[in-house]
Ligand SMILES: Nc1ncnc2c1ncn2[C@@H]1O[C@H](COP(=O)(O)OP(=O)(O)OP(=O)(O)O)[C@@H](O)[C@H]1O
């Protein structure tokens with residue numbers, strides 16, 4: 001046993017019981033130290049990993065940026081002409097890691113910062129705009145929402161719907177199915193409406209490209225975007241590609257004074273070449289619309305680009321009546337309408353004018369605190385809209 005000497009416990013090193021318990025104690029301590037050592041070791045490994053990560057991050061942050069450019073053409077296995085996004089065209093070296101077959105004209109590539117050598121071919125970009133296109137919902141407009149235009153609807157059904165629905169009909173007879181139509185006519189006559197209705201009635205994917213947006217929003221990118229949109233349409237075929245406001249990109253080439261004009265010109269050339277690429281077009285039907293066919297580049301009107309050029313005329317009196325009925329359908333009326341008189345009064349009005357008249361008539365009713373629209377409201381609306389048109393200098397009297 002351990003003896004006490006004054007206030008300290010003196011171990012009796014000869015006592016076997018003490019020696020055993022002391023050995024146990026040391027064993028426990030050794031085990032504890034062993035565990036601690038393992039913990040420290042694993043902590044060391046963890047910190048080592050973190051150091052490595054941070055070192056790699058520093059490396060990454062230090063790498064100089066690469067420039068981006070587009071291939072104009074490859075000259076041979078080692079050199080190519082590229083267009084950098086900011087500067088002039090450059091003749092550059094192609095790195096040996098790059099697969100030369102990937103370097104088609106207009107491929108995006110990354111360029112070494114100093115030598116501009118092509119380091120890598122980049123995957124084709126999908127513009128947010130192109131990406132969004134997939135999500136385009138089916139328009140709600142139906143053929144029934146179109147007043148008049150019966151013959152035009154039939155024609156578009158034959159040229160756009162039929163080849164998509166029954167391509168075998170064309171195969172059997174041995175003719176090439178039509179590839180596209182061009183709709184033209186005065187503003188507000190229902191061209192956009194008609195194209196949307198076609199999209200609604202077929203199962204095809206509907207992609208809408210608006211000429212003016214292409215020119216305004218995607219300066220310098222128009223040609224590329226046209227190419228990508230056709231590519232997108234091919235990948236998602238059967239599809240209908242609707243090019244609205246074609247005149248914004250397809251107007252006749254005048255003197256190309258500004259670089260903006262040349263840019264539009266490049267976009268048009270790309271469009272023409274896509275329209276010509278019939279073999280690869282697959283099940284992509286093109287519907288284009290314009291209210292300025294007179295200024296379109298004649299190249300667009302050449303046979304083979306659009307198979308049918310369909311005029312969307314001003315509505316006849318019968319059509320105007322139909323259009324009134326379509327827009328009146330959802331309105332709460334009272335007291336009977338003199339539709340004959342309204343039709344007569346709107347000689348020279350377009351479908352859009354008639355829609356406006358109905359909306360305005362509703363506004364008159366709201367102003368008069370009524371919950372229904374009466375004949376008088378329509379007459380007031382016609383008066384208001386014709387006078388607005390006169391002020392705008394479009395007409396001298398009425399709608400004509
Ligand atoms: N034939 C029609 N039947 C019914 N509504 C019509 C008709 N034509 C035009 N409208 C109405 O007018 C609106 C505008 O017409 P739309 O946008 O189709 O004209 P547009 O011919 O494309 O004109 P723009 O040349 O200015 O683009 C339509 O949303 C529709 O409400």
Ligand SMILES: [Mg+2]
Pocket residue numbers: 191192193244245289
């Ligand atoms: Mg339109």
